[in-house]
Each structure stands twice: as structure tokens, then as C-alpha cells.
Amino acid sequence: MSETAEHAPEKPEKKRRTFEPQPGFVVQAYRFALDPNSIQEQALRSHCGAARAAFNWAVSWVRASWSQRAAEQTYGIGADELTEWRPWSLPSLRKAFNTVKHTDPRFADWWSENSKEAYNTGLADAAAAFDNYAKSKNGKRAGRRMGKPRRKSKHKARPACRFTTGTIRLEPDRRHVTLPRLGTIRTHESTRKLQRRIGNGSARILSATVRHERGRWLVSFQVEVKRETPRVTxxxxxxxxxxxxxxxxxxxxxxxxxxxxxxxxxxxxxxxxxxxxxxxxxxxxxxxxxxxxxxxxxxxxxxxxxxxxxxxxxxxxxxxxxxxxxxxxxxxxxxxxxxxxxxxxxxxxxxxxxxxxxxxxxxxxxxxxxxxxxxxxxxxxxxxxxxxxxxxxxxxxxxxxxxxxxxxxxxxxxxxxxxxxxxxxxxxxxxxxxxxxxxxxxxxxxxxxxxxxxxxxxRATTRSHKATGGRAGGVIPQQRKETRDRQQDTEPPTLR
Known part of the structure; x- marks a missing residue:
């Protein structure tokens, strides 16, 4: 790093865009089926594949530091000399990805073919996955206990990509939508219901998400809608x-x-x-x-x-x-x-x-x-x-x-x-x-x-623990404590 870059003043961190509805407004989704041609469908799959690739890179990049620290501890390296933890916040993942995408052979040849929103989708999902894992491990998240984020399979993951910036609009003919880098795509059904709200100023598009579901390509618009509270009968x-x-x-x-x-x-x-x-x-x-x-x-x-x-x-x-x-x-x-x-x-x-x-x-x-x-x-x-x-x-x-x-x-x-x-x-x-x-x-x-x-x-059936002596898995308390101590040494402080 050059001396100029090293001593350059830090830029103020940009505030994340939040979708908080105004008083009298609610945030809801309008979903329409798409009828893309062969070229547009190929572009849709490319964007969704880019989002999956960015997610897998972020998961591997963060967890690589965990594995490296665990290996270094077996070599007897001191705690102060271990590899630093890699952060998983969205700004940190963006900065790291923008650095490696030009040289990494997994992205260098084709990353410019897709919109930046495709990669941002995968990085945002990875950051949310690590946050949910940390909250679940610390007891701050309700529901079933979540495991560590894993890479998405090409054959099992549902193709999806989200757009938050760029040209996102409904065309006046009410049969086409325009999305960044994808261009104008024909819809299978009329968009007049949302078009009328946008025309009279009672709705505003916040983002758009395309996904392949039930054999069709669908686009969902996250819309801030002015909704009059109806009276029930x-x-x-x-x-x-x-x-x-x-x-x-x-x-x-x-x-x-x-x-x-x-x-x-x-x-x-x-x-x-x-x-x-x-x-x-x-x-x-x-x-x-x-x-x-x-x-x-x-x-x-x-x-x-x-x-x-x-x-x-x-x-x-x-x-x-x-x-x-x-x-x-x-x-x-x-x-x-x-x-x-x-x-x-x-x-x-x-x-x-x-x-x-x-x-x-x-x-x-x-x-x-x-x-x-x-x-x-x-x-x-x-x-x-x-x-x-x-x-x-x-x-x-x-x-x-x-x-x-x-x-x-x-x-x-x-x-x-x-x-x-x-x-x-x-x-x-x-x-x-x-x-x-x-x-x-x-x-x-x-x-x-x-x-x-x-x-x-x-009534839900419960498993019998007679074979394990009343303890799940048959692990005695001392063994559970030692296992927990070893796991804490290989995980970031935020997960302890």
C-alpha cells in the first residue's frame, strides 16, 4: 500500500438504505409472471448464477480464516500471531469482493457481463446468513438452531436475483417491465393494477426480485403503497x-x-x-x-x-x-x-x-x-x-x-x-x-x-433417551465442556 493511500483520510461510511414506510403507507409485493425470450432467459440465469457464485465466495472467504486459525493452533502458534478474523458485514464483503473479482479466475472472465446488483444479492445474503448464525448461537434468535452458512448447490438452489438500484420501471403499455442490464421483458399478465397506483402517486417501487419458481420466471416488486384502512363487515x-x-x-x-x-x-x-x-x-x-x-x-x-x-x-x-x-x-x-x-x-x-x-x-x-x-x-x-x-x-x-x-x-x-x-x-x-x-x-x-x-x-412425539442414559447423544458433561472449549477457540468472539 502506498504512503498516500495509507494516510488518506477515511471516507464516511454510507448509510444503508432502509425501507421504512411513511405514515399511512405499507410495504407489500406485486408479483407478475414473465415471458422472456431465449436471450433474456439466458441473461436471467446468468444473473442468478452470479448471485449464487458471490454467495459461495463470501462463505468460503469468511470460513477460510476460521479453518486457518484452527490449523495454526495445532502448530503451537500463539494467540497474538494467529490469522485475523475476516469480517462478514456487507460493506466488508463488498470491499473484499471488488478487490479479488479482477484477478480471481472464478470471476475475472465474466463478472462484467452481469449487473453489480447480482453480486450484491449474493453478498447481502451471505452477510445475513452469518448474522443469523451468530444470533442463533448467542440465543438472540427465535426458532430452531441454525448451523454455519454453507455453499449453495447449483442443482438445488433456487435461482433468484434482487435489484435495488438502476432502471426499474413498468412500461406504459402495461405488458412490459424494465430491469437493469436485462432490458425490457414482456410480462405474461397485465401490470395495470400497479401501474394505476404509480400513476396517481399512491405507490413507489423500492426494489425488484426475479426468481425461477414453479416452472416460470417471476418478478416481484417491493412497493411502498398508500393503503387506506378498510372497515371490516x-x-x-x-x-x-x-x-x-x-x-x-x-x-x-x-x-x-x-x-x-x-x-x-x-x-x-x-x-x-x-x-x-x-x-x-x-x-x-x-x-x-x-x-x-x-x-x-x-x-x-x-x-x-x-x-x-x-x-x-x-x-x-x-x-x-x-x-x-x-x-x-x-x-x-x-x-x-x-x-x-x-x-x-x-x-x-x-x-x-x-x-x-x-x-x-x-x-x-x-x-x-x-x-x-x-x-x-x-x-x-x-x-x-x-x-x-x-x-x-x-x-x-x-x-x-x-x-x-x-x-x-x-x-x-x-x-x-x-x-x-x-x-x-x-x-x-x-x-x-x-x-x-x-x-x-x-x-x-x-x-x-x-x-x-x-x-x-x-401432540408431538419425542425420542427416547434410555440408550444414552438420559443424555442426548450419550456425551458426558465433561466431554461436552471440552468439546465446547475447543469450538470456541476456532470461532470469532462474536459467536462465543
Whole structure:
């Protein structure tokens, strides 16, 4: 480094652009299908491949210092002489990538063919992945424990690229969009819904994301929209939503109205066709990465036909869930849903396929954000709240209620009612009885009950630890401590 560069004044760090909506505005997405030609599709794949390559480089670059320090410690090198930790913040990754992209043989020949936003997408994803890993390791991130970021596979990663700067606009003909370096691409559907909002000044495009999903190229515009809070039809009424397999949802409101939403079962309907197409694919010469065998044309055609059925099922499911959740959130001022253990329910091999086809988690997600749009509230019942085992007439709670018993019979007041309808009534009543300031309803002050007395729908199986002496993995405490100490020596201080 030259003396001039070494003593040059440091440039002030640029503030990161944040998308915080203005008062009266919300940030939402508008997604449109694209119809690119062969040249444009090749450019789209090139941009998405560049984003994946930048992500893999960032992961390898950061973790290389971890491995180097671990190796140096085995040589007896002192702590002060070890290789420095490489930072994973987005500005640091950008600076390092801009330095190596001209000389690294992995990028030197083709990096200039794509927009800078493609590489920024991969670097931003890598920085977010390391941040999530650090927060999860330090106990500051909810959910399952995350592992170290790994490289993305070319064959498994979903192609995606995000644009935040440059020319991003909708064309006046409402059938084309313009993106940086990609040019003007025709859309499969009209963009007039978003074009009208931009024209009257009630919407502003913040970014655009292209991805290949369900056999099509899609573009999603992140838009800041001025949204007038609509009034629901019955703002003072509460509705309980009980999800199930036989009926997708049973709703019961505080006014006594009961509705049974049938389960479309799109996957079960298409299962016979999928089996036939899967047999056809298995009889063709498919790809084999171990031997380098390329798939035949007949295999590609058969696989494309099978994928079209899968894509159609996914589209039908998404359409049905959106219609259901939109109707509920536009009618009631309070929506009560259950905190179902969907991951545990999927472990039931007899019901896993039907539960996955119903989309329980997606229904709750849509009900939550759509209620916020309509100025309504969402109440989440506690996971161990016995909605199905509680009598909606007298409040008596049964000790056991097997899943195959579809009719609830109360031994105290002789009430005979459908099991799902009884659960929906209890959820609707819960909105007025046990609502706390956090929006979570249930037994808030009492200790968590045991899973044995919980509702059958939320019971998750647990593994037995008899073979390990009551300890996960059979590791004695002293061994766990030594393993943890060795791991801390090979990880940055932010992860300790």
C-alpha cells in the first residue's frame, strides 16, 4: 500500500438504505409472471448464477480464516500471531469482493457481463446468513438452531436475483417491465393494477426480485403503497378458526354462525396422475452426477410433464388459501387461531401428506398480516389450550379425546356436537375471555402443562433417551465442556 493511500483520510461510511414506510403507507409485493425470450432467459440465469457464485465466495472467504486459525493452533502458534478474523458485514464483503473479482479466475472472465446488483444479492445474503448464525448461537434468535452458512448447490438452489438500484420501471403499455442490464421483458399478465397506483402517486417501487419458481420466471416488486384502512363487515364480532384435514377450516363467530370450509385436497386429486407420470420418468434415462450421464430428451419431456402437475397443484392451493383468508379477515374484527405444532404433526406418517397439502402454517401467516391490513386483531391460542376437549356449553374438560372420535359428547351437560365445531366455538369464546396485551391467549400465568394432557392435534412425539442414559447423544458433561472449549477457540468472539 502506498504512503498516500495509507494516510488518506477515511471516507464516511454510507448509510444503508432502509425501507421504512411513511405514515399511512405499507410495504407489500406485486408479483407478475414473465415471458422472456431465449436471450433474456439466458441473461436471467446468468444473473442468478452470479448471485449464487458471490454467495459461495463470501462463505468460503469468511470460513477460510476460521479453518486457518484452527490449523495454526495445532502448530503451537500463539494467540497474538494467529490469522485475523475476516469480517462478514456487507460493506466488508463488498470491499473484499471488488478487490479479488479482477484477478480471481472464478470471476475475472465474466463478472462484467452481469449487473453489480447480482453480486450484491449474493453478498447481502451471505452477510445475513452469518448474522443469523451468530444470533442463533448467542440465543438472540427465535426458532430452531441454525448451523454455519454453507455453499449453495447449483442443482438445488433456487435461482433468484434482487435489484435495488438502476432502471426499474413498468412500461406504459402495461405488458412490459424494465430491469437493469436485462432490458425490457414482456410480462405474461397485465401490470395495470400497479401501474394505476404509480400513476396517481399512491405507490413507489423500492426494489425488484426475479426468481425461477414453479416452472416460470417471476418478478416481484417491493412497493411502498398508500393503503387506506378498510372497515371490516363486522368489526365487533370475533371468529374462531379450527383447522383440520376433513374440513380445511371450521369457523364459528361470536354471533353463532358456523361455516364448514371444504378441503379441496388438490394433491390427492392429482396423485393418480402423478404416479403415472412418475413411472414414465423412472423408465427414461435420467441424469447421474456420479458417472456424468446426461438425461435423455425423452426424460426431460417426461419430467417437464410431471413438474407441470406439481406446479398446478401448488398454484391451486395458494389460490384457495388466499380466498379463504381474505374472506375471513375482511368480515371479522377479531380472528382467533391456534398455535399448532405443524412440524410435530408432520411426523405422523399417516396424516403428513394431508397436513402438508392443507397448508396450516400458510393459513396462519396470511390471517396475521391480512388482519393488520384491515385494522383487525389476531389472537393466538396457546399451544396446549384444549380447544377440542373443552365443552363449549358448560366448559368441562375431558381427560382424553382420541383423534378418531369426530363427535364430542359432554358427560356433564349431555352436549353432542361435532368435534371441529366445538373447537371453533371455544376459540371464538377465547377472544373475549383470555386476551392479553401480547395478543396470545391461553393459560398465561400458569406453568406449561405436560404434553400428555394437551390437545391431540398438537401432540408431538419425542425420542427416547434410555440408550444414552438420559443424555442426548450419550456425551458426558465433561466431554461436552471440552468439546465446547475447543469450538470456541476456532470461532470469532462474536459467536462465543
Amino acid at each position: 363486522r368489526p365487533d364480532a370475533a371468529v374462531g378458526v379450527d383447522l383440520g384435514v376433513k374440513h380445511l377450516a371450521v369457523t364459528a363467530d361470536s354471533l353463532g354462525e358456523i361455516r364448514y370450509e371444504p378441503n379441496p385436497a388438490h394433491y390427492d386429486i392429482a396423485l393418480k396422475t402423478l404416479k403415472r407420470l412418475s413411472r414414465r420418468v423412472s423408465r427414461r434415462q435420467g441424469p447421474d452426477r456420479r458417472t456424468g450421464q446426461a438425461p435423455s430428451k425423452r426424460w426431460r419431456r417426461a419430467n417437464e410433464q410431471r413438474n407441470k402437475v406439481h406446479h398446478r397443484v401448488a398454484n391451486l392451493r395458494a389460490d384457495a388459501l388466499h380466498k379463504l383468508t381474505t374472506r375471513i379477515t375482511s368480515e371479522y374484527g377479531t380472528v382467533v387461531v391456534e398455535d399448532l405444532n405443524v412440524a410435530g404433526m408432520l411426523k405422523n406418517r399417516r396424516l403428513a401428506r394431508k397436513i402438508a397439502d392443507a397448508g396450516f402454517g400458510e393459513i396462519r401467516r396470511q390471517l396475521t398480516y391480512k388482519s393488520g391490513w384491515n385494522n383487525a386483531r389476531t389472537v393466538v391460542a396457546g399451544r396446549w389450550f384444549p380447544s377440542s376437549k373443552t365443552c363449549s356449553g358448560c366448559g368441562a374438560v375431558k381427560a382424553k379425546l382420541p383423534l378418531h372420535v369426530r363427535v364430542f359428547t359432554c358427560g356433564a351437560c349431555d352436549l353432542v356436537i361435532d368435534r371441529d365445531e366445538n373447537a371453533a366455538r371455544n376459540l371464538a369464546a377465547l377472544a373475549a375471555d383470555r386476551t392479553t396485551g401480547t395478543g396470545v391467549a391461553g393459560d398465561q400465568g400458569a406453568p406449561a402443562p405436560k404434553p400428555r394432557g394437551a390437545d391431540q392435534k398438537t
